[in-house]
Amino acid sequence: MRNRTAATTLRKRVLIIPGVTRHRPRNSSLGSAVGSPFYPALPAVQVAAVSASLSTWAGLDLTSFPTTPRSSVSFSHRTCFATTRRAGPTSTPPSSCTMATTAEQQAQLVETSKRLAAFQAVKDYLKPEYTRIGIGSGSTVVYVVEAIAALGPAVTSTMAFYPTGAQSEELIEAAGLRLQYISKLPADQQLDVAFDGADEVDDDLNLIKGGGACLWQEKIVAASARQFVCVADFRKLSSRLGTAWKKGIPIEVLPMAAPRVLGELRRLGSLDPCIRPGLPGKAGACVTDNGMWIIDAPFPPLLLSGDAEAAAADPRPVGTWTVDELADRLIKIPGVAEIGLFYGKNGLQVASGAQKPVAAYFGMADGTVTVKTA
Numbered sequence: 570m571r572n573r574t575a576a577t578t579l580r581k582r583v584l585i586i587p588g589v590t591r592h593r594p595r596n597s598s599l600g601s602a603v604g605s606p607f608y609p610a611l612p613a614v615q616v617a618a619v620s621a622s623l624s625t626w627a628g629l630d631l632t633s634f635p636t637t638p639r640s641s642v643s644f645s646h647r648t649c650f651a652t653t654r655r656a657g658p659t660s661t662p663p664s665s666c667t668m669a670t671t672a673e674q675q676a677q678l679v680e681t682s683k684r685l686a687a688f689q690a691v692k693d694y695l696k697p698e699y700t701r702i703g704i705g706s707g708s709t710v711v712y713v714v715e716a717i718a719a720l721g722p723a724v725t726s727t728m729a730f731y732p733t734g735a736q737s738e739e740l741i742e743a744a745g746l747r748l749q750y751i752s753k754l755p756a757d758q759q760l761d762v763a764f765d766g767a768d769e770v771d772d773d774l775n776l777i778k779g780g781g782a783c784l785w786q787e788k789i790v791a792a793s794a795r796q797f798v799c800v801a802d803f804r805k806l807s808s809r810l811g812t813a814w815k816k817g818i819p820i821e822v823l824p825m826a827a828p829r830v831l832g833e834l835r836r837l838g839s840l841d842p843c844i845r846p847g848l849p850g851k852a853g854a855c856v857t858d859n860g861m862w863i864i865d866a867p868f869p870p871l872l873l874s875g876d877a878e879a880a881a882a883d884p885r886p887v888g889t890w891t892v893d894e895l896a897d898r899l900i901k902i903p904g905v906a907e908i909g910l911f912y913g914k915n916g917l918q919v920a921s922g923a924q925k926p927v928a929a930y931f932g933m934a935d936g937t938v939t940v941k942t943a
């Protein structure tokens with residue numbers, strides 16, 4: 570009863586904006602962005618509600634939420650809206666979680682959030698009839714593999730798993746899943762689905778990836794899948810790329826070209842781009858699975874196409890780009906192997922080669938999972 574009341578209250582707060590298929594609470598901080606030159610049109614991303622006995626299904630111990638009273642962590646059917654914000658500290662957990670005071674508690678909260686999102690994404694997108702599954706890189710994907718392995722051989726024995734690098738290759742093998750390589754995938758065939766993490770996700774489901782120095786193989790695997798599904802925690806949910814993730818856009822470069830690429834990046838308005846160090850594990854530059862280096866290139870928050878159209882009358886500040894504009898410029902710089910912007914189309918819009926996810930799952934700090942779909 571308590572939860573039904575909460576859901577009803579939230580539904581009453583939904584604002585219907587003509588021409589926009591997005592749901593948002595009236596008091597969302599995004600409200601102040603509506604009508605501003607850079608944030609005039611809310612993108613066509615639907616924010617769906619997810620809940621439903623997830624803890625039971627995922628086998629989670631809710632007491633692992635260190636600070637939220639058990640009674641307030643509800644998985645019964647309740648509406649959960651995206652908490653997307655325009656800028657600033659978008660990763661600040663809701664007030665119900667501010668009791669997570671120690672670093673250890675915060676870290677635990679993040680891990681639990683990742684795991685919740687991973688189990689829900691696998692539940693929703695891994696169909697028993699699928700045979701080819703892409704597995705991305707990073708700390709969140711660990712839980713994706715855990716969720717898949719938990720389905721047991723009855724479901725997974727007919728599936729082959731395609732890694733995006735050395736880490737995911739090890740994850741697949743350690744989970745007892747069948748390893749296969751994207752180089753063996755016939756050109757006229759696709760993966761059924763690929764799961765991967767992200768460093769930041771914007772309102773149009775553009776992504777920043779590569780924070781862990783994996784992006785090139787990830788992009789190939791994502792673009793080889795009919796559906797790419799992103800799994801993340803609440804810190805990654807953002808309105809515009811570059812607001813929460815301040816380290817810059819990861820760019821994989823040929824080492825001998827790095828100085829020239831840095832120069833080009835500065836000319837495009839990047840604020841202090843730099844070669845990522847391998848420290849503390851390795852002296853010198855960070856070397857990717859592909860023998861390349863990573864340059865991290867910070868830019869001012871990236872606009873969506875709708876932002877740019879509305880701002881056409883005003884000259885944009887130097888270095889202010891839309892995601893698509895910047896990505897198209899970066900990928901053309903000689904020496905750039907691949908960029909950590911996943912942008913353009915998703916698997917619902919094109920038959921193959923899509924970089925953007927069809928859905929992004931965010932484990933929230935209050936124990937719910939928010940899903941954004943294309």
Ligand SMILES: O=C[C@H](O)[C@H](O)[C@H](O)COP(=O)(O)O
Pocket residue numbers: 705706707708709710765766767768778779780781782783784787
């Ligand atoms: O380079 C790493 C990959 O792009 C990861 O998917 C991304 O950094 C997210 O990693 P995590 O799940 O550890 O936050």
